[in-house]
Amino acid sequence: SGWMTHKLGEFPEIGDVVEEENYILKVLEVDNHRIERLHLILTEKPRVTDQG
Numbered sequence: 001s002g003w004m005t006h007k008l009g010e011f012p013e014i015g016d017v018v019e020e021e022n023y024i025l026k027v028l029e030v031d032n033h034r035i036e037r038l039h040l041i042l043t044e045k046p047r048v049t050d051q052g
Contacts, residue, residue: 001035
């Protein structure tokens with residue numbers, strides 16, 4: 001919960017989402033100020049192209 005709280009700026013609630021470089025985390029269940037379940041979605045890393 002600490003990392004999610006830091007990223008969101010407040011305690012996570014059901015439905016809150018944090019997006020990072022190659023994944024998305026969605027809070028599914030919270031109990032007594034503790035995250036019980038998360039949904040982790042892996043995404044493709046952004047492609048780096050050389051346009052020099």
